[in-house]
Amino acid sequence: MAGRFIIRDPFALHREGVIKSRGFAMWRDNIRVARYVSESLKPCLGPSGMSKLVVDKFSETAVTSHGAVILDKMDMHHPVAKLLREAAKTVDKSVGDGTKTAIILIGELLGKAETLSAQKLEVNKIIRGYTLAYGIAMKHLKKCGKPIDNLESKTVKTLLTNLFTSRGLGEAEYLAEIAARAIFAALKDRGNKKAVDKDAIKIVKKVGGTLRDSRVVDGVIINKGVAHPAMPRIMDDVKIAVLNMALKIDEFRHLQPFKYHLEITNPNLIDQFLGEEVEIVKKVVDKIVSVGANMIICRKRIGDVAKQLLAEKGIMGVSRLLNEEEFNSVAKITGGRIVADVEDLREEDLGRASSAREEKIGDSTVIIVEGCNNAGGATILLRGVSESVLGEAEHTINDSIKYVSAFLENSTYLPGGGAIETYLASTIRNESIRYGGKEQEAMLAFADCLETIPKLIADNAGYDPIDVLTALRSRHAEGHHQYGIEPFSGKIVDMFKTNVVEPYSVKEQILKTSFETAMALLRIDELVDRRYAKRHEGELGGQ
Structure with a gap:
């Protein structure tokens, strides 16, 4: 009847169908969702990592090891999983690499927090300890780096070769070379710095041939x-x-x-x-x-x-x-x-x-x-045997443009192969001695989380992670902070000499995103899900 409406129960806080959960059970469930997402990406980390075959809701197929693409295609329903997906997109848009590392660190930080909570350590103490450890990591991050005064094609090619190799693409060195050529063609002077004009690089995909048939057109x-x-x-x-x-x-x-x-x-x-x-x-x-x-x-x-x-x-x-x-x-x-x-x-x-x-x-x-x-400006003509291969190559080249752009903002590179994570972990352990409260336990847990990265690189390459990590710690204890894992041989070598390096901006963004996301999730004490809230016919504001 026209003008008729229903007044809800004034003592009901939420509509019928609203799902609420709070307390330790909700907090633990959120952590377990984050850990599940993190565990799904662990086999993909490093140059020897595996790929995922994902079919989205539109039946589009993707074979990829890119963290942001995997999470986007999985179309996850849980709100915590959606937060992790947005975190991966943030890293991808900002620096073009490090999405898997960021999500894995988030999962590890939350998992350690759950363990510490089971040992009767208050959440606020855990957050305080993580904050102290994060501050130490950010303070010492750049100390292990090397600045670059003049950007050379060889340096950019080295960075991009590492990026393409980590994505598991064939012809990584060749693709890095043509990407570097296109990027140098699009470099512009912006005051005292150089910047990549992203609009001046165009990518054209054509099925047929192989990735080796790809080329750069200076037009x-x-x-x-x-x-x-x-x-x-x-x-x-x-x-x-x-x-x-x-x-x-x-x-x-x-x-x-x-x-x-x-x-x-x-x-x-x-x-x-x-x-x-x-x-x-x-x-x-x-x-x-x-x-x-x-x-x-x-x-x-x-x-x-x-x-x-x-x-x-x-x-x-x-x-x-x-x-x-x-x-x-x-x-x-x-x-x-x-x-x-x-x-x-x-x-x-x-x-x-x-x-x-x-x-x-x-x-x-x-x-x-x-x-x-x-x-x-330039155009990259990509050739490949299938749309899936071309899509992965295109995504990686787009990431390489953001990767170099981030590097130009701060022309410092760091050792790869888990070297920087091992250095930061040992530094946090050494400085945690100065803190006598319960926060020290959380700081040590933060250090353990960082060492997950070199352990996974070794494990995915088929080597014993305990043996590799022990050898890596020994090298760092001697002051060789640039030493990391060479995944194809399993040896602990100087990353600068083997040209396994990463931009400072990438590691900085990974630490920021993983820490801030983990802290946000640890502070959640109640979940209110209104997606299934019901409206009744005739209810004020309803249909």
Whole structure:
């Protein structure tokens, strides 16, 4: 009945269907969810780690060892699992690597907290001890690093080779080389520092061949063929007009790019009308020719009349490049300026390239525009046997761009192979002696959590983690803090000499994310889940 509504029980705090839990049982369940997620990623850690085959709710399949991708595809339902997924995304977006390490550390910190709580250590004492240990770790993190004054291609290639190897991709060294070339092509001066212009690097995937067939184009690849069969398919000394308009007389007056008004009162004037249309388009083509353009990239449609006239003038044309990102990348990499009205087109608006050609790659016809060195930017053409392989390679290359960008913010690198985690663990143990309260137990637990990383690297590589960790501790006790695990031989070696290094920014972000997420979860004392709250018909605010 209209106007009728139901008033809920005034003594009921929540709606029917709201799930509440609190106390130690809820706290323990949250920890166990986090540990389950952490355990699922442990076999994937390190260059010898395994991959996961994940099928999402849309039946899309991914074979990957990337932590953020695995958690995203798993579509987990529990709120704690969702928090871990967001933590992994934060690390991935910030520095491009370290997602598995961060989630594993979160799981270990929470697991140790559960053990300490079972030993009658208060949660606040655990949090206090973790906070002290975290402060010590952040203080000493950079002491084991080496700064870089001049960024060299060799250094970037070394960093990226380690990144690609850790993802389990074939041809890791080759992919690192082409990624480094593309990144150096997109480097820009920003004050006293250099930065990577991420928009100046484009990735094009084509199924077929192998990863070894991938290459860098010092220009742009357009996923279109030429607009007309009579247009040239190969061209040198290319001058490119980038037009965000249509080259045709549109049937709908409000879409017309050319402001002409034609009125036909006599059927005999039809031929004259068609002639006028040709003249209008001819003036536009003449304008394009007059500024020296011999190639046009058109965001909208090129009409049949315009296509024919452009072909007669020897101009290569691309019609309906609707993808905004692809259209903008053409302008950025070639150095052209996007023009919305052909009357505004000038010679200085044209992009430049040494050559352009139409080519068949796999089942697709593309136009490759090369030799855009002056503008800055590059395109990586990825080849692979399947979409899954290409997707993993693309994701890793995107991560490598963020990885190098983070490195440029703080040009210091640290030893890899579990060396930095072992160094921080030993430092925390040494300094914990100065704290006499119960917090010392939590600080020692924090140190144990850090040593989980070298143990997993050894275990996943097939070596005894206890033997490896004992040898690693012995080296660090002698003051050799740059020593870590060489996973392919199982030996304890100098990570700087073997070029197994990681950017300082990555380790810093891992520690920050894992500590802050673990602390947030430890402080939760009640869970209120309103996803299944019921609304009754006629209830105020209901349906």
